[in-house]
Amino acid sequence: MVAPSQAPVSDATVIPRVGVAVFVLNEQGHVLVGKRTGSHGAGTIALPGGHLELHESFYECAARETYEETGLVLQLPDALPPSQLLSPSSPVHSRPSRETSTLPAPASRPPTPLQFVTAQNSVYMKDQGERGDGKHYVTIFMKASVKPDPANPVAEAKIMEPNKCLGWAWVPISYLRNTANRQQELQMLQMNAASEGRSLPVSIDKLLEADSLAQALQEADETNLSPGVDSPLSPSLQNNQKLPAQHPALDQAEALAWAQADDFMRGAPLFQPLVNVLIDNPALPLA
Ligand SMILES: Nc1nc2c([nH]c(=O)n2[C@H]2C[C@H](O)[C@@H](COP(=O)(O)OP(=O)(O)OP(=O)(O)O)O2)c(=O)[nH]1
Numbered sequence: 639m640v641a642p643s644q645a646p647v648s649d650a651t652v653i654p655r656v657g658v659a660v661f662v663l664n665e666q667g668h669v670l671v672g673k674r675t676g677s678h679g680a681g682t683i684a685l686p687g688g689h690l691e692l693h694e695s696f697y698e699c700a701a702r703e704t705y706e707e708t709g710l711v712l713q714l715p716d717a718l719p720p721s722q723l724l725s726p727s728s729p730v731h732s733r734p735s736r737e738t739s740t741l742p743a744p745a746s747r748p749p750t751p752l753q754f755v756t757a758q759n760s761v762y763m764k765d766q767g768e769r770g771d772g773k774h775y776v777t778i779f780m781k782a783s784v785k786p787d788p789a790n791p792v793a794e795a796k797i798m799e800p801n802k803c804l805g806w807a808w809v810p811i812s813y814l815r816n817t818a819n820r821q822q823e824l825q826m827l828q829m830n831a832a833s834e835g836r837s838l839p840v841s842i843d844k845l846l847e848a849d850s851l852a853q854a855l856q857e858a859d860e861t862n863l864s865p866g867v868d869s870p871l872s873p874s875l876q877n878n879q880k881l882p883a884q885h886p887a888l889d890q891a892e893a894l895a896w897a898q899a900d901d902f903m904r905g906a907p908l909f910q911p912l913v914n915v916l917i918d919n920p921a922l923p924l925a
Pocket of ligand 1: 656657658659660677685686687688689690691701760775776777802910911912
């Protein structure tokens with residue numbers, strides 16, 4: 639018999655844990671992100687997701703976590719990879735799993751079903767001021783698109799767990815990539831300074847904020863956009879944000895989506911595994 643002190647450990651600072659994160663895409667191809675709270679990575683921007691449970695498939699976990707956190711229903715694929723067919727909890731077997739059996743039926747227009755995208759090994763993950771070596775996660779990244787029913791043409795993510803997520807927003811993947819690159823550059827700056835014995839006395843959030851401010855000031859000089867009566871931007875965007883002039887390739891709709899993403903993120907960093915996956919996979923097939 640196993641004594642309680644020898645019970646299996648499930649702590650990502652002691653053993654690697656498995657997380658499943660989902661690129662949920664809306665009808666415009668924008669990705670759903672939320673502001674984390676109440677656990678590690680608080681204050682960062684992450685995808686819907688959660689821990690893989692015992693004997694659960696990646697697909698079931700992705701659908702379950704997305705539904706629990708956002709109320710959005712993702713479709714499981716009709717055919718699963720051969721290894722998953724051996725699992726008694728897979729959706730092709732008659733016994734419905736505990737989690738997926740509680741999901742409502744998908745909307746009449748079928749969404750693009752869940753697919754595996756990639757796996758990411760994130761080591762030494764530490765929050766600001768956290769001691770020790772940090773956490774180790776193996777994260778399975780999945781994707782699926784949500785196609786709302788015609789009566790409700792805009793996919794809407796609800797804050798189902800306010801203790802875990804402060805809000806959801808749909809943002810362009812190009813915006814996420816840009817943020818990941820900036821964050822990576824600033825982290826390299828911090829690491830280089832530390833290796834030279836000059837630790838920068840500021841967190842990555844503050845560096846990102848300063849970088850955003852510098853960018854906004856530069857754009858204010860460069861752009862002739864003035865918030866007119868007909869401007870489609872929200873009042874806070876009109877007052878505080880400029881369209882991203884450093885990306886002339888963006889069309890007006892995409893530029894507006896970038897500005898709205900800025901308004902939502904307010905300089906918050908991305909959750910580290912999300913940075914890792916975007917940096918390591920510049921051509922991630924998310925369309
Ligand atoms: N939600 C989420 N988790 C991610 C992402 N990237 C990544 O590595 N993970 C890993 C680290 C997280 O601690 C782990 C589980 O996600 P979570 O921390 O949101 O889990 P949760 O609070 O919903 O916990 P639980 O209900 O599954 O126990 O997955 C991401 O973008 N979003």
